[in-house]
Amino acid sequence: xxxxxxKANLLMMKKLLVFTLIMFAFGYALVPFYEKFxxxxxxxxxxxxxxxxxxNRVDTERWITVEFDANTRGLPWKFKPLQTSVRIHPGxxxxxxxxxxxxxxxxxxxxxxxxxxxxxxxxxxxxxxCFCFTKQVLKPNETRQMPVQFVxxxxxxxxxxxxxxxxxxxxxxxxxxxxxx
Amino acid sequence: MAAVHGDAxxxxxxxxxxxxxxxxxxxxxxxxxGTMYLWFSFAMFLVGGTLAMGIRAxxxxxxxxxxxxxxxxxxxxxxxxIMVFGAIMPAFVGFANWQVPMMIGxxxxxxxxxxxxxxxxxxxxxxLLVGSFFVPGGAAAGGWTFYPPLSTQGGLGVDLMIxxxxxxxxxxxxxxxxxxxxxLNMRAPGMTLMKxxxxxxxxxxxxxxxxxxxxxxAGTVTMLLTDRHFGTSFFNAAGGGDPVMFQHIFWFFxxxxxxxMILPSFGIVSEVIPTFSRKPLFGYSSMVYATASIAxxxxxxxxxxxxxxxxPTVGQLxxxxxxxxxxxxxxxxxxxxxxxxxxxxxxxxxPMLFSIGFIFLFVIGGFSxxxxxxxxxxxxxxxxxxxxxxxxxxxxxxxxxxxFAGAYYWIPKWTGRMYNETLGKWHFWLxxxxxxxxxxxxxxxxxxxxxxxxxxxxxxxxxxxMISSIGAFGFGTTQLLFLYIMISCIRSGEKAPQKPWDxxxxxxxxxxxxxxxxxxxEKPPIVN
Numbered sequence: 001x002x003x004x005x006x007k008a009n010l011l012m013m014k015k016l017l018v019f020t021l022i023m024f025a026f027g028y029a030l031v032p033f034y035e036k037f038x039x040x041x042x043x044x045x046x047x048x049x050x051x052x053x054x055x056n057r058v059d060t061e062r063w064i065t066v067e068f069d070a071n072t073r074g075l076p077w078k079f080k081p082l083q084t085s086v087r088i089h090p091g092x093x094x095x096x097x098x099x100x101x102x103x104x105x106x107x108x109x110x111x112x113x114x115x116x117x118x119x120x121x122x123x124x125x126x127x128x129x130c131f132c133f134t135k136q137v138l139k140p141n142e143t144r145q146m147p148v149q150f151v152x153x154x155x156x157x158x159x160x161x162x163x164x165x166x167x168x169x170x171x172x173x174x175x176x177x178x179x180x181x
Numbered sequence: 182m183a184a185v186h187g188d189a190x191x192x193x194x195x196x197x198x199x200x201x202x203x204x205x206x207x208x209x210x211x212x213x214x215g216t217m218y219l220w221f222s223f224a225m226f227l228v229g230g231t232l233a234m235g236i237r238a239x240x241x242x243x244x245x246x247x248x249x250x251x252x253x254x255x256x257x258x259x260x261x262x263i264m265v266f267g268a269i270m271p272a273f274v275g276f277a278n279w280q281v282p283m284m285i286g287x288x289x290x291x292x293x294x295x296x297x298x299x300x301x302x303x304x305x306x307x308x309l310l311v312g313s314f315f316v317p318g319g320a321a322a323g324g325w326t327f328y329p330p331l332s333t334q335g336g337l338g339v340d341l342m343i344x345x346x347x348x349x350x351x352x353x354x355x356x357x358x359x360x361x362x363x364x365l366n367m368r369a370p371g372m373t374l375m376k377x378x379x380x381x382x383x384x385x386x387x388x389x390x391x392x393x394x395x396x397x398x399a400g401t402v403t404m405l406l407t408d409r410h411f412g413t414s415f416f417n418a419a420g421g422g423d424p425v426m427f428q429h430i431f432w433f434f435x436x437x438x439x440x441x442m443i444l445p446s447f448g449i450v451s452e453v454i455p456t457f458s459r460k461p462l463f464g465y466s467s468m469v470y471a472t473a474s475i476a477x478x479x480x481x482x483x484x485x486x487x488x489x490x491x492x493p494t495v496g497q498l499x500x501x502x503x504x505x506x507x508x509x510x511x512x513x514x515x516x517x518x519x520x521x522x523x524x525x526x527x528x529x530x531x532p533m534l535f536s537i538g539f540i541f542l543f544v545i546g547g548f549s550x551x552x553x554x555x556x557x558x559x560x561x562x563x564x565x566x567x568x569x570x571x572x573x574x575x576x577x578x579x580x581x582x583x584x585f586a587g588a589y590y591w592i593p594k595w596t597g598r599m600y601n602e603t604l605g606k607w608h609f610w611l612x613x614x615x616x617x618x619x620x621x622x623x624x625x626x627x628x629x630x631x632x633x634x635x636x637x638x639x640x641x642x643x644x645x646x647m648i649s650s651i652g653a654f655g656f657g658t659t660q661l662l663f664l665y666i667m668i669s670c671i672r673s674g675e676k677a678p679q680k681p682w683d684x685x686x687x688x689x690x691x692x693x694x695x696x697x698x699x700x701x702x703e704k705p706p707i708v709n
Contacts, residue, residue, distance in 0.1 A: 012358075019392055020395075021396070024400050027397035119491065
C-alpha cells in the first residue's frame with residue numbers, strides 16, 4: 001500500500017511540476033498577448049500611424065492651442081520643436097517640424113516615445129506621420145528635421161483649450177535592428 | 182514545542198532522528214517542519230512589525246523626525262514584502278503541515294524531504310530581504326508591488342529582493358505540490374472529498390491557486406531581472422516595452438495572492454466556529470463551492486488594482502462588476518458562519534473570540550473592498566490611506582486574527598498543554614481595541630486625501646495620524662503578549678486532555694492522544 005501510494009504521489013508531482021512550468025511559460029506568453037491585444041483593440045498604438053477618416057469635419061468655431069515639447073534621456077542629442085505652439089481648429093490637419101542634432105562623434109540609434117496631456121488626448125489625436133514610428137539613426141554631428149502630421153478630432157471635449165504633445169528620445173542599443181512593434 | 186517530542190519519546194516510538202540542531206535541519210517530520218514554519222513566520226512577523234513601528238513613529242507627527250524619506254520608503258516596501266511573503270504565507274503553510282495530515286488521517290506529507298527543503302529555503306530568502314538594508318543604496322524602496330521604472334532603476338537591494346522572491350516562490354510551489362498530493366492521494370479510507378474538514382478544503386484550493394500564479398510571479402521578476410541586467414526591454418518604454426504591462430502581469434499574480442492569504446483563514450474559522458457553537462458547520466457543501474468560486478473569480482479581477490493606470494471604460498466596467506461579484510460567495514460564507522452560531526450553545530474561549538472578531542472586522546474590510554471596486558470612488562481613493570485601511574482590515578483582522586484563532590485552537594493538541602485563557606482573552610481584547618484604533622481612522626485619512634508611502638503629511642491629518650500611531654504601538658506591544666502566552670504554554674501550561682474542546686469533531690481530536698504523537702496515523706483510521 002505504501003509503495004503504491006508513493007508511485008501515485010510521484011505521478012501527481014510530475015503533473016503538478018509540468019503545470020508549474022506551463023504557468024511560468026504562460027507568464028512570458030502574456031507579453032506578446034498583451035501587445036497583440038493592445039494592437040487589435042487600438043489601446044496602446046503609440047508607434048503606429050493612424051488612418052485619416054474619409055470625411056474630415058473642421059470645427060471652425062473652436063480654437064485649440066497645441067504645445068510641443070521635446071526631451072532627451074541618456075543620449076547626447078539636442079532635440080527641439082521648431083515652433084513651440086500652434087493655434088488650430090479641431091479637425092484641421094497640422095504639420096510641425098522637430099529638429100534633432102547628434103552632438104557626439106558616434107552613430108547613435110534613438111527612439112522617440114510620445115506622451116500627451118491631457119492623457120485622453122490620444123483618443124482624439126490622429127497622427128499619420130511621425131518620426132516616432134521608426135527608430136532614428138543619426139551619424140556623428142548629423143542634424144535632421146522631422147515632420148509630425150496630425151489631426152485633432154472635433155470630438156475633443158469642449159472644456160479642453162490647450163493640449164501638449166511631448167516626445168522623449170531614448171537611446172537604443174547599437175545593433176538592435178528595430179524597436180519591437 | 183519541545184514538549185511534544187519529549188512525550189513522543191516517552192511513548193516509545195522508534196525515532197531515529199538526530200538530536201540538537203541537526204534534528205531540525207534534517208527533519209522530514211511534518212510536525213517538526215510545521216513548528217519551524219510557525220516559528221519562522223512569527224519571527225518574520227516581529228521583523229515586519231518592527232518596520233511598521235518605524236513607519237508609524239515617523240508618521241506620529243508631521244515633518245521628518247526619525248526616518249529620512251529614502252529609508253521610510255525602504256521600510257514601507259520591506260514591511261509589505263516581509264509580512265506577505267515572510268509572515269502570513271509561511272504561517273498558513275505551517276498550519277497545513279501540522280494539520281492537513283492529522284485531519285485527513287495521513288501519516289505524514291507526501292514528499293517529506295521536499296517538505297524539509299521548502300522550509301529551509303525560507304531563512305535564505307529572509308536573509309536576503311533583511312540583509313538588503315545593509316547594502317549600498319539600501320533595500321528596495323519602490324513599494325511591495327515593485328512597479329517599474331522604480332524597480333528597474335533601484336540598486337543592489339532590488340536584486341536581492343528579486344532573488345528573495347524567486348526563492349520564496351520556489352518554496353511556495355514545492356509546498357503546494359506537497360499539500361495537493363497529500364490531500365488527493367493520502368486520505369484515510371472513507372474520507373471522501375466532501376467529508377474533508379473545511380480547513381483541508383480551503384488549503385487544497387489555495388494550493389491550486391499557488392501553483393497557478395506563483396510561476397507567473399517568478400516569470401515577472403525574471404523579466405525585471407533581465408531588464409535590469411541583460412538588456413531586455415519588457416517594461417522599458419525606450420526599448421518598446423511597457424511599464425503598464427508589468428502591472429497587468431504582476432496583478433494577475435497579485436490578486437489571487439490576496440485570496441491565497443485569506444482562503445486558509447476561512448478554513449480555520451470554519452473549524453473553530455462549529456466547535457465552539459457545538460453544531461456542525463452550516464451549509465458545508467455551499468462553503469466548498471463558495472471557496473472554489475472565490476478562487477476562480479479571483480483570476481479575473483486583477484485590473485481593479487489599476488483603474489487609474491489607463492484603461493478603456495469597457496475594461497473598467499468589466500473589472501468593476503467582476504470584483505463586486507466576489508462579494509456574493511464571500512457573503513455566502515459569512516452567512517454560513519453566522520447561521521452556524523445561530524442557536525448554538527456557544528462559549529467564548531480565545532479561539533472563538535478571534536474567529537468572531539475575524540468575521541466582524543473582515544466584513545468591514547470586505548465592504549470597503551466593494552467600495553474600492555467602484556471605479557469612480559477608486560479613482561478618488563487610489564493610493565490613499567483608505568486603501569491601506571481596507572487591506573489591513575482583510576489582512577490583519579482577517580488573515581492574522583484567523584492565524585491567532587488557529588494557534589490557540591490547536592496549541593493544546595500540538596504541545597499537550599493549555600494556554601492561559603485569561604491572558605488569551607486579554608490578547609484578543611487588546612488586539613481588537615488597538616487594531617481598530619490604528620486602522621479605523623485611516624479610512625478618514627484616506628477619504629480626506631492623505632497619500633500612502635509618503636513620510637510627511639499636511640497639518641490637517643495630524644490628529645488622526647497620532648491616534649493611528651498610538652494604536653499601532655499598542656497593537657505591536659500586544660503581540661509580545663502572544664509570544665509570552667505561547668512560550669509559557671509550551672513550558673509550563675496545564676496538561677490538556679485529548680479533547681479540550683468538547684465540540685471538536687475532526688480526526689486530530691477524536692482519534693489522537695494529546696499531545697499528538699511524533700508519528701501519527703501510521704495505520705490509517707477508518708472514517709465513517
